[in-house]
Amino acid sequence: MKIRNLLIVPVAAIFMLSGCTGNITASSEDIMSYVLETDNKLETYMGEGELKIFTNDELTEDVSFKEYAGTDGKRKFVSVDKLRDKKSYTLNDGKQVLMYEEGSNQAQSIDLAGIDLPSNLTQKEQLTRMLESLQDHYTYEVVGEEKLLGKNTYHLKVKAKSKNSLLGDMEFWVDQKTWFLVKSNSISGDIRSEVTYTSLDDSPSFDSNTFTLDLPEDVEIKALNTEYPTHSGTLAEAVEALGHPFLVFQDSEEKIDKVEWNIYEGELNRTEVTVYYTEQDIPSSTLSIFEIPKGEGAKIKGNVTVRGMKGEYMEDLRVLTWDEGKLRYSIMIDHPDITKEEIIKKVDKMELSSGRES
Structure with a gap:
């Protein structure tokens, strides 16, 4: 069965004020309903962050990344695996996805014709899709507001109704204005993951080389669609x-x-x-x-x-x-x-x- 376990966050929140106090006056249900209806979203940005995964409290993955999101679904993701000392590139130019790890003599490509990938969606659209698919099996709670990267965020807790849930319990910090996921934590069994943006530019200037990938001459590109x-x-x-x-x-x-x-x-x-x-x-x-x-x-x-x-x-x-x-x-x-x-x-x-x- 082709089940892709994607790291897509559910939930965002509505900024509803009582007078000018800035207190949350909407229920979690009101907030979830608003998320499904609002058009606010961040389509173009450049961010840096860290991904850490712990197994039985032992750090098993430690990755730093840079992410570039342009118009027309273009994306570029550059990651450094600190434990393996490896640097990897993933480029989505709107027509294909190209993946390459430094030192390898082979890169992989995926033709995007007719494929609706989550990477083609804005974070708001990813949030909405996950929320709609999980709302019957999870409870949502807005536990407070916090400032991260100079942005006002809602701190959300998403708890599984069943102990057999695949995704487990999750926490998210979502920008109140753009619904951008600034930070997320999840616990499923003995695995704990943390994704945190350390910088975010929501009005970047990209040059003509941003959404390109220069490969060494001896690298062979293999199409995964035909493999x-x-x-x-x-x-x-x-x-x-x-x-x-x-x-x-x-x-x-x-x-x-x-x-x-x-x-x-x-x-x-x-x-x-x-x-x-x-x-x-x-x-x-x-x-x-x-x-x-x-x-x-x-x-x-x-x-x-x-x-x-x-x-x-x-x-x-x-x-x-x-x-x-x-x-x-x-x-x-x-x-x-x-x-x-x-x-x-x-x-x-x-x-x-x-x-x-x-």
Whole structure:
């Protein structure tokens, strides 16, 4: 299943005054509603900051960065990994994303034609998307106002309703005027992350070289879009590609819209099949199947029972995962009316594929 865990912050706030005191007079619900409606946003800026990640209170990632955001979706991100002493570049020129790490003889590119990447969105748009997707599984609280980088910010706390939440609990400091995220903290299990801007210019002057990247002559650019192409076909062809028969829905209401598979090499090194289902012509669920990954970190924690076995359900992503035989199954619920209980009942009735296409 193609789930991208993006570091996008939810929530911003409305500056509502009681007289001229500057006190917060709106409820958290009022603030959230305003965020979804307001057009205030910062589209062009230049910032510097730090990213730190701790695992069991041990610093495991320490990165400094410079970020350039121009018009027409252009972005440039320059980062220095302090622990590895490596410098990396990511450039989005509006047509493609180009990624390169100093010292490497290869760069990677992604053609952006037809792709809606979060990096193409303003921070306000990213905030709104995350807020809308998480509002059923998180509570929001405005705990105060603080001044950071000379800007008035709201300090927001976002708490998961479930202990099984993938993203965990989060804190954000958001500029009241532009909704720009100045600082964020998050805790999920034994991992704690901190992202802090140390400087921010919201009216920068960029020259013609800002959104370009000069690579050494011996560097080869490899297109990631073509490295692991997506194949499409029948269930029988997907079974052949995977090397194992796999479970599918037998419910007459569940119709197969399409079947795809990717063959990954390198560290991932697996074939992954994806089956897209609809109910009454509306996307209902997405089923992904691949061989059970190895390693301690790949084990399923288990918070639900699926087909008589231990499974895991992630509330915020609405994803159900379990292992059966040699395969790992993950189902993302696409239809808003399908509940966790309903998808588990449907899964209990799944049978091995016999070439059924619809």
